[in-house]
Amino acid sequence: MSEIKQSSTNFSNKLALSEECPEAYAANVIGGQWTLVICSWLLSGKLRFGELKKKLPGITERMLTLQLRKLEEHKIITRTVHAEVPPRVEYELTEIGYALKSVISELESWGTSHKKLIG
């Protein structure tokens, strides 16, 4: 996740697509394995690292960290560290992050009907 090779064909393909197609751009931004699910949990309010971890059975701490960092970088969430011991870190959607709500709900309803259709 962290390492992308700016000389690769893949990189330039993604870049070109992103520039021409907003939907491909969006897919690149929110396209991680756990990204959408994290956001969909955050839609109902801020959560701590450990709380998110519990809500995502199977995710590793490394993966959760990486995805949260990426989301933060893209200004989709904010990260607030409370100076306590043990530490408390809270994640919350920004405005543009919250705007993902309609994307998520469209995906949900499409996914539901597709699943129903296909079995």
Place this chain on the structure above:
Amino acid sequence: MSEIKQSSTNFSNKLALSEECPEAYAANVIGGQWTLVICSWLLSGKLRFGELKKKLPGITERMLTLQLRKLEEHKIITRTVHAEVPPRVEYELTEIGYALKSVISELESWGTSHKKLIG
């Protein structure tokens, strides 16, 4: 793309997520590098293999084939072979494929505002 290891953690994570979250399910179905762009071209009508290829600068024939096969498998597009020489093969969205329109348009508008905000 073709080979997935059903014993991998990644596989079971994806499966579990797909079963619980329709949005993750949807993301798995349409989450390929070129998938959404292909669909968004097809929204305006059926296209031939070669036409799609021209519309997607940078894609390799193998990639295009793989993505089209996956879409067909998921009943998002249909493939029609015309018995001519040279061959003519046309791809067209199914009903559920066409229903991606609203997903795509939400993604587009989110992508546009995100880009405006960040870029």
Place this chain on the structure above:
DNA sequence: TTAGGTACTATAAATAATGTAAGTAATGAG
């Protein structure tokens, strides 16, 4: 007989994403 167009396949290699396992810092409780 040879060349050409179309839609592919096959195989290998490169790149990207994800997972595993272990370790860290800070500090208050005991």
Place this chain on the structure above:
DNA sequence: CTCATTACTTACATTATTTATAGTACCTAA
């Protein structure tokens, strides 16, 4: 001093996806 808690970080291994390159079958037209 030792331990527990929380939110990470690091190094490495594995798996998944994408790209590169070459080749195929079919008929038609020159």
